[in-house]
Amino acid sequence: MEIKVLGPGCANCFKMEELAKTAVKELGVEATVIKITDIGEIAMNGILSTPGLIVNGKIKHSGKPLPSLETVKEMIKGEE
């Protein structure tokens, strides 16, 4: 599974990355978490407000406020 965290480097973007990694670890799924910081690439992925979360090519979250850890787990589980 491929999980993309998209954000240029704001505080919330780091939190989102942490959330994604923690969720992956706690669920014990096989997944790579990729951080995308290039603004052109963020836009290309269809994210207009950061941070964004894409699981297996599907936009699961965009913008503030951040989802809870439970919600992120649900998002990842849904794509297994």
Added chain:
Amino acid sequence: MLKDFAHYVVYSLFGMEQGRLAGAAEFFIYDTIKIFFLLSVIIFIVSIIRSYFPPEKTKRILSHKREFIGNILAALLGIVTPFCSCSAVPLFIGFIEAGVPLGVTFSFLISSPMVNEVAVVLLWGLFGWKIALIYMGTGLLVAVVAGMIIGRLKLEKWVEEYVYNIKSLGAAVDIAKQTFKDRLLYARENTTEILKKVWIYVFVAIGIGGFIHGYVPEDFLVKYAGPQNPFGVPIAVALGVPLYSNAAGVIPIVYALMEKGMSMGTVLAFMMAVTALSLPEMIILRKVLKVKLLVVFVSIMTVTIIGVGYLFNAIL
């Protein structure tokens, strides 16, 4: 009722003697409660409205919209669409890629930081609802006019080429539908977050108000920046352009200037220049706009804001 409460706290609870200090304390308590109440209620309501307009939806609404209607919609959506300057670039690219005209995109980018619920509530609480409405109305006017001028000038060539080459990967959007309860939770969280950011400015504004009310002569600024000085507006705008602050941060200064005799139009123009134009935002936008377009943007905004300042000095 609130006035009675402030009166009770000052004279009965604290047992203060009638006088200047007690008057100031009463004013401080009354104003603080009033403004925080307004802020909490209005931000909460706006947050709920906001949850219905994520940028992705705004982009769809504005895509291929005609001039004028598009600019008006963009300026209005700028009020409610959540947006922070750190997302200005992906937002800009996303809008252009979705076929939102350049001028319409600018109307959105201009209105978003300048006209928002925090600015309107603070102006309402400190100066009355008329001033708040005037600020909101003229802010939208500036966003529409400046966006239309940029659209007419056909400046698409001064947007960095790579912006046009970005093709969306067409990722499927699979964001869970929000229930009304989700929206309420979001609104609560958003309200707390904004209050945490602005409370200090509100206290400073009210404190300054009380302090300079008593100690700085009333007409201190009239000589320099009153309605009689024809250069008051351009000077205020020229000072405001490089300064940067959000609407809450500029409020204490605005309050002080107004108290000391700077005319209404000049103060509003100053506030718009501070919130709408800033060096950090220009640096961020430089990633998608060529320097020429940035210069044109800043110039058009400066002239439009000065125009608004004169207009209000003339009619108020």
